[in-house]
Amino acid sequence: xxxxxxxxxxxxxxxxxAALAAAEQGKNVVLFEKENIGGVCLNKGCIPTKSxxxxxxxxxxxxxxxxxxxxxxxxxxxxxxxxxxxxxNIETLRKGIELALKNAKVxxxxxxxxxxxxxxxxxxxxIYQADKIICAAGSSPRNLKGLEFDHKFILSSDDILNLDxxxxxxxxxxxxAIGLEWARIFSNFGVxxxxxxxxPNLLPLADIEVSKRVERCFKKEKIKFYTGTSVIRVExxxxxxxxxxxxxxxxxxxxxxxxxxxxxxxxxITYIGDAAGEIQLxxxxxxxxxxxxxxxxxxxxxxxxxxxxxxxxxxxGMREQDLEAxxxxxxxxxxxxxxxxxxxxxxxxxxxxxxxxxxxxxxxxVCTEASSLLTAMLFAMQNNITVxxxxxxxxxxxxxxxxxxxxxxxxx
Ligand SMILES: Cc1cc2nc3c(=O)[nH]c(=O)nc-3n(C[C@H](O)[C@H](O)[C@H](O)COP(=O)(O)OP(=O)(O)OC[C@H]3O[C@@H](n4cnc5c(N)ncnc54)[C@H](O)[C@@H]3O)c2cc1C
Numbered sequence: 001x002x003x004x005x006x007x008x009x010x011x012x013x014x015x016x017x018a019a020l021a022a023a024e025q026g027k028n029v030v031l032f033e034k035e036n037i038g039g040v041c042l043n044k045g046c047i048p049t050k051s052x053x054x055x056x057x058x059x060x061x062x063x064x065x066x067x068x069x070x071x072x073x074x075x076x077x078x079x080x081x082x083x084x085x086x087x088x089n090i091e092t093l094r095k096g097i098e099l100a101l102k103n104a105k106v107x108x109x110x111x112x113x114x115x116x117x118x119x120x121x122x123x124x125x126x127i128y129q130a131d132k133i134i135c136a137a138g139s140s141p142r143n144l145k146g147l148e149f150d151h152k153f154i155l156s157s158d159d160i161l162n163l164d165x166x167x168x169x170x171x172x173x174x175x176x177a178i179g180l181e182w183a184r185i186f187s188n189f190g191v192x193x194x195x196x197x198x199x200p201n202l203l204p205l206a207d208i209e210v211s212k213r214v215e216r217c218f219k220k221e222k223i224k225f226y227t228g229t230s231v232i233r234v235e236x237x238x239x240x241x242x243x244x245x246x247x248x249x250x251x252x253x254x255x256x257x258x259x260x261x262x263x264x265x266x267x268x269i270t271y272i273g274d275a276a277g278e279i280q281l282x283x284x285x286x287x288x289x290x291x292x293x294x295x296x297x298x299x300x301x302x303x304x305x306x307x308x309x310x311x312x313x314x315x316x317g318m319r320e321q322d323l324e325a326x327x328x329x330x331x332x333x334x335x336x337x338x339x340x341x342x343x344x345x346x347x348x349x350x351x352x353x354x355x356x357x358x359x360x361x362x363x364x365x366v367c368t369e370a371s372s373l374l375t376a377m378l379f380a381m382q383n384n385i386t387v388x389x390x391x392x393x394x395x396x397x398x399x400x401x402x403x404x405x406x407x408x409x410x411x412x
Contacts, residue, residue, distance in 0.1 A: 007130030012039020014273025014285030015136035032113035056188035118268030139274035317362035
């Protein structure tokens with residue numbers, strides 16, 4: 001029996017990053033994966049959805065190309081090709097991770113593993129010893145009572161990736177990141193989308209002004225949504241909502257959160273990523289993996305959230321509804337005031353900055369390139385750079401980043 005310095009369960013972004021970081025430190029690492037290297041992020045999450053989203057956005061852009069002086073006729077969705085492209089992206093990226101693990105001499109075991117003790121793992125009847133064990137086993141889609149996945153009509157975010165054709169009408173339950181992105185994907189492809197959300201606003205984890213702007217965008221896009229509403233009954237294909245609305249969708253996507261795969265936690269095991277059950281984002285799993293290997297702490301407050309599509313939505317730090325009136329400053333810059341936005345025909349949205357004692361405490365952006373704009377602000381927040389100092393930065397013209405500059409200038 002080989003003894004390892006580190007045993008890791010799960011080869012998603014948390015697990016494979018920890019494996020590579022520990023191997024880089026000269027550790028002898030064994031990594032267990034029961035499905036595919038890359039985890040949910042690469043195989044069923046971030047990469048497949050963003051690949052399909054990109055195809056859908058391109059299709060939508062072509063529909064509106066005449067607004068830009070380009071006449072396009074005959075643009076059609078070849079959904080099989082959309083899926084093939086998505087699969088190719090996954091395969092290419094997976095090969096890259098597999099090669100990196102091989103080059104780093106990480107022992108990869110393609111089997112389901114079970115943690116027996118804080119230093120023992122069992123997989124397919126074999127026992128592996130490790131000085132330390134990291135559980136990065138990820139998460140699975142949450143089943144809702146009365147809306148249990150049947151994988152045919154009531155689908156999870158895993159099932160939705162296996163559709164062989166687009167439905168005509170879809171009901172999406174839950175308006176977090178996954179629900180919103182799929183609403184955008186289907187709507188871009190011309191599917192009739194209805195979204196239900198139990199909370200009073202869409203995207204309930206966002207700053208309230210972001211939620212309201214998203215609602216406005218969805219109305220404009222003719223994506224139907226009901227907030228403060230739940231599904232009461234599903235009989236055959238007839239869905240009754242708590243507001244008495246009756247819907248006849250072809251499919252239902254339930255996107256109501258995810259549950260950790262690790263069950264009861266064992267003392268002495270380090271849990272990272274989705275398995276830890278805190279912030280379920282790939283970049284948080286990666287951050288935790290690096291920091292656990294380096295033995296340093298991280299600031300959870302500065303973990304960015306991004307919803308992809310047009311316009312992008314991104315935020316980090318404090319939300320306005322969580323702050324006490326009079327204790328902070330707020331500045332909002334409309335995207336429609338930016339030259340670049342008019343050049344691109346992407347004028348929807350705003351950039352909102354919250355500050356306290358000359359420091360940025362929250363940034364909330366609805367704008368094309370919002371994720372990149374947010375990253376710039378994260379550098380400032382992470383390093384406690386003052387608003388005054390940021391006002392000295394020269395922002396290129398014409399860019400969306402000028403919106404950051406304008407918002408900063410409005411802060412005293
Ligand atoms: C549709 C969708 C879209 C998403 N989009 C984004 C996005 O845009 N940005 C973002 O940051 N996050 C996104 N996420 C979330 C992101 O995918 C997760 O936060 C991320 O994958 C978590 O990484 P992880 O390493 O913790 O776990 P995972 O990626 O879930 O990997 C865990 C791995 O462990 C394996 N495993 C589990 N149990 C065992 C066992 N007993 N033995 C061996 N192997 C085991 C699993 O097979 C899996 O491969 C999305 C998720 C979904 C579902």
